[in-house]
Amino acid sequence: MEKKQFQAESKRLLEMMINSIYSQREIFLRELISNASDAIDKIYYKALTDESLRFDQDSYYIKIVPNKDERTLKIIDTGIGMTKEELENNLGVIAKSGSLAFKSEVEQKDGHDIIGQFGVGFYSAFMVADKVTVVSKALGSEEAYKWESSGADGYTIEPCEKDTVGTEITLSIKANTEEDNYDEYLDEYRLQSIIKKYSDFIRYPIKMDVTTRKRKEGSDNEFETVQEEQIINSMVPIWRKNKNELTPEDYEKFYNEKHYGFDKPLKHIHISVDGAVRYNAILFIPEKIPFDYYTREYEKGLELYSNGVLIMSKCPDLLPDYYSFVKGMVDSEDLSLNISREILQHDRQLKLIAKNIKSKITGQLQSMLKDDREKYEAFYQSFGRQLKYGVYSDFGSNKDTLQDLLMFYSSKDKKLVTLDEYVSRMPEDQKYIYYASGESIERIEKLPQTELVAEKGYEILYFTDEIDEFAIKMLMSYKDKEFKSVSSGDLGIDSKEDEKDTEATEKEHKELFDAMKQFLTGKVKDVRVSKRLKSHPVCLSTDGEVTIEMEKILRAMPNNQNIQAEKVLEINPNHEVFQSLQAAYEKDKEKLELYTHLLYNQALLIEGLPLQDPVEFSNHICKIMVTS
Ligand code: ADP
Ligand code: MG
Numbered sequence: 209m210e211k212k213q214f215q216a217e218s219k220r221l222l223e224m225m226i227n228s229i230y231s232q233r234e235i236f237l238r239e240l241i242s243n244a245s246d247a248i249d250k251i252y253y254k255a256l257t258d259e260s261l262r263f264d265q266d267s268y269y270i271k272i273v274p275n276k277d278e279r280t281l282k283i284i285d286t287g288i289g290m291t292k293e294e295l296e297n298n299l300g301v302i303a304k305s306g307s308l309a310f311k312s313e314v315e316q317k318d319g320h321d322i323i324g325q326f327g328v329g330f331y332s333a334f335m336v337a338d339k340v341t342v343v344s345k346a347l348g349s350e351e352a353y354k355w356e357s358s359g360a361d362g363y364t365i366e367p368c369e370k371d372t373v374g375t376e377i378t379l380s381i382k383a384n385t386e387e388d389n390y391d392e393y394l395d396e397y398r399l400q401s402i403i404k405k406y407s408d409f410i411r412y413p414i415k416m417d418v419t420t421r422k423r424k425e426g427s428d429n430e431f432e433t434v435q436e437e438q439i440i441n442s443m444v445p446i447w448r449k450n451k452n453e454l455t456p457e458d459y460e461k462f463y464n465e466k467h468y469g470f471d472k473p474l475k476h477i478h479i480s481v482d483g484a485v486r487y488n489a490i491l492f493i494p495e496k497i498p499f500d501y502y503t504r505e506y507e508k509g510l511e512l513y514s515n516g517v518l519i520m521s522k523c524p525d526l527l528p529d530y531y532s533f534v535k536g537m538v539d540s541e542d543l544s545l546n547i548s549r550e551i552l553q554h555d556r557q558l559k560l561i562a563k564n565i566k567s568k569i570t571g572q573l574q575s576m577l578k579d580d581r582e583k584y585e586a587f588y589q590s591f592g593r594q595l596k597y598g599v600y601s602d603f604g605s606n607k608d609t610l611q612d613l614l615m616f617y618s619s620k621d622k623k624l625v626t627l628d629e630y631v632s633r634m635p636e637d638q639k640y641i642y643y644a645s646g647e648s649i650e651r652i653e654k655l656p657q658t659e660l661v662a663e664k665g666y667e668i669l670y671f672t673d674e675i676d677e678f679a680i681k682m683l684m685s686y687k688d689k690e691f692k693s694v695s696s697g698d699l700g701i702d703s704k705e706d707e708k709d710t711e712a713t714e715k716e717h718k719e720l721f722d723a724m725k726q727f728l729t730g731k732v733k734d735v736r737v738s739k740r741l742k743s744h745p746v747c748l749s750t751d752g753e754v755t756i757e758m759e760k761i762l763r764a765m766p767n768n769q770n771i772q773a774e775k776v777l778e779i780n781p782n783h784e785v786f787q788s789l790q791a792a793y794e795k796d797k798e799k800l801e802l803y804t805h806l807l808y809n810q811a812l813l814i815e816g817l818p819l820q821d822p823v824e825f826s827n828h829i830c831k832i833m834v835t836s
Contacts, residue, residue: 211362214300218331223360225334236332237272237399238406238465240283240377243330244270245410247287247375251347254288269413272403272440274394279381281337281393286374289346295355295365299330299342334359336393337379343368344375403440406465411516413439445516447488447539451478463492466511468535471496474587477536477572485560487540491569494535497590501533508532510565513539525553526562530598530606531569533591538565566609573613577626585624588615596679604682611683616669616676617649619662627686630667639700640692641685643669645677645757647816656744656814657694663742664701668694674761681753697751697776699740706739713737713781720793720800721779727804728777731820738778745785748811749776756815777808802828 214222248268255261273282290298333340338358345352352370357363370376382390392398396418403414417435424430446454446462459476463469473492480488491510500506508529509522516539527534542557552558577584588595595614599607615624620633630641642661646652652670661668671677680691692700714721714737724735733751741747750756751774759773779786785807792800809825812818819825 209364209366211364212296212300213362214360218300219360222331222334225331226338226359233335234393234402235406236335237283237393237402239329239332241270241272241403241407241410241414244283244285244287244375245407245412247285247289248412250288251286251373254347269415270410272399272414272416274396274399276394279383279394281379281381281399283377283379284374285376286372289349289373289375290342290344290353291346291349292351292353292365294346295342295344295353299355299357300363333377333379336381336390338382339380341378341380342375343370343378345370345373347373400440405461408441409443409445409462409465410441411443411445413443414441416440445539447478447490447537448516451480454478459490459492462490463535466537468492469494469496469498473535474583475572475576477568479565479568481564485540485542485557485564487538487542487561487564489536489538489561489565491534491536491565493569493572493587493591494533495586495590497533502593506532508534510534511537512543513537514543515539515541519543520552523552523558525558526565528562528566528598528606529601530595530610531566533594534569570609570613577613585615588624593673593675596673596675599679600675600682607683611686614679616643616671618670619653619658619668625667625669630669631687631689633667634689635665638664638666639689641669641689642666642692642694642699643671643677643680644694645671645755648672651816655694656741656747657749659742659744660699660701660740661694666701671757677755677758678761693750693755694740695747695749695755697749710737710739717781717790720790723793723797723800724777724779724789724804727801728808731775731808732777733774734776736776736778738780741778741780741783743780743783745780745783746807746811746814747778748815749778750774751776756817760817777811779807802831806832 213219248270251261251268268286270286271282271284273284274280275282340357342355343352344355352368353365354368355363355365379393381393382388384390396416399416400418403416407414415437418438419433420436421431421433424432446458456476459478460472463473463476469492471494474495475493477489477491477493479491489510498506507522507524508527508531509520509524510526512520512523512526523538526538538561540557540561543552543555573584573587576587592615595610599610599614612626612628615626617623618625618630627641634641644652644655644658646655649670649672652658652672658668671680677693684690717737721735721737725732728735732748738747738749740749748756754762754771754773756773756775759771762768762771779789785803789800789803792803806825806828809819809828
């Protein structure tokens with residue numbers, strides 16, 4: 209018979225499975241059972257909308273049949289089955305669900321992680337079998353077909369006999385090797401425990417003939433072993449169970465079984481609502497950022513079930529973008545089964561559920577922040593940035609929901625603080641919430657602009673994420689306290705006397721400052737006496753809304769509109785350098801120009817801004833080294 213070739217991608221995946229050294233091979237059974245369950249779902253779904261089909265609970269099941277003599281393991285289901293074309297398309301072509309992740313990851317990893325992370329579906333059978341035979345009869349079809357493959361070199365399809373609708377998969381279990389024992393997949397106790405472990409919540413009975421010892425009829429002490437068909441799984445889905453019957457491990461198991469993530473969830477939220485809208489939901493806050501989280505490829509969404517039947521595997525309308533990290537599922541009786549994606553978007557029930565879920569998540573995060581700070585900080589490290597995006601996006605319409613969930617690193621305790629904590633310990637004379645922006649905590653700590661604010665004993669929030677300043681601009685104020693950058697022109701802290709002093713100094717040296725300003729035409733808006741500098745000679749500050757950090761970020765954006773901060777060069781009049789400037793002004797204008805450029809370039813460097821002409825800067829320094 210003619211052998212057909214696998215699609216190239218499938219072939220690679222298959223080879224990986226065959227040669228897998230993955231320690232958790234047992235998951236092949238979970239994958240095949242979940243496919244069987246999906247196939248029964250499909251028939252169940254059809255029966256709900258098609259009068260001619262009657263879904264009779266007893267006739268739908270999954271059966272597992274090990275046979276030690278033949279060294280085979282059968283997985284039988286009474287699901288919807290597959291036509292010849294479906295066998296070809298579904299088993300010869302890599303599953304869509306896994307393929308995306310597979311493509312991007314396989315390049316870097318050698319395989320065995322991928323299996324655990326993505327659940328590769330049907331092909332996982334090849335981890336334990338050297339031949340896989342699928343006999344299937346599709347609903348509404350007269351013929352049955354047999355698909356068979358012994359590995360990467362291809363597969364065959366031919367007509368065959370099968371009385372009932374459904375699928376029967378036969379795995380020819382591999383022979384044991386020195387390192388690997390495959391016999392365990394023929395052992396009924398081992399199989400039972402694998403089913404319990406991974407497939408306990410499957411909604412259809414998973415049956416198996418189990419050997420039991422029974423008292424012989426009519427005898428007190430004589431026993432016989434008999435084969436008895438039993439249902440191995442408990443069948444009730446976890447979300448229908450009572451919360452206090454469930455342990456954290458149960459939720460964790462569910463999280464893994466569903467492939468929601470490959471980490472441990474940081475928190476689970478089990479919701480049962482029985483009001484205007486009825487639904488059950490289990491939501492998870494993951495611990496780690498999914499590898500594609502901050503990319504375009506990441507899709508948010510929750511699984512959506514209508515009365516126990518999966519209708520959408522990633523319903524985006526259930527989660528706001530700022531909670532896109534939440535994983536989990538929602539089951540509601542109030543949703544119609546055959547509802548299109550477009551209609552679903554506008555469904556009133558769904559909107560109610562989404563709103564409800566949103567406030568539950570907010571509530572849970574708030575209480576985590578209050579009661580389990582350590583956990584919250586771990587969460588915030590992973591997903592805090594997303595919350596800040598949330599404040600910024602949609603024109604700030606979510607800021608009230610999110611502002612109390614924000615945290616920033618602060619100068620006071622050198623750790624994350626909330627805005628509430630900051631404001632509640634502000635000294636009475638402090639008018640603003642101060643922040644400093646920069647690439648890293650270390651760099652901000654050394655910023656000259658922070659000197660005065662720090663000397664006053666005011667706490668400074670450190671903004672190291674690009675989004676921080678934009679988010680804060682959207683907030684504008686917190687509890688009536690406005691935010692202020694330590695680099696902003698007016699810090700709002702000097703006393704009347706200080707102000708007079710500065711004014712006097714500025715007046716006294718007006719010509720010097722004017723001359724310097726002249727040299728920096730087009731580069732800075734003004735040259736001024738600094739109030740904020742204590743030990744440093746020079747820094748940049750900004751007038752207006754756009755700060756230097758914002759300028760840097762805007763510059764890096766693809767549609768750079770050349771938005772610039774209005775920079776002001778500030779000079780510390782108490783620094784020795786100032787005397788050199790004065791002397792140069794009086795004696796040597798050329799030198800003053802040189803000094804002015806040097807100071808300006810130094811200020812740029814401190815800000816992490818690029819020098820317009822590094823070669824010239826270097827020449828200037830050499831000039832000084834030679835003349836002094
Ligand atoms: P996934 O389940 O993620 O789609 P799989 O590799 O597990 O990927 O399965 C591929 C496809 O093969 C399924 O989507 C389904 O269409 C089909 N399939 C697999 N097993 C069965 C089965 N027992 N009955 C009917 N169809 C099946
Ligand atoms: Mg599958």
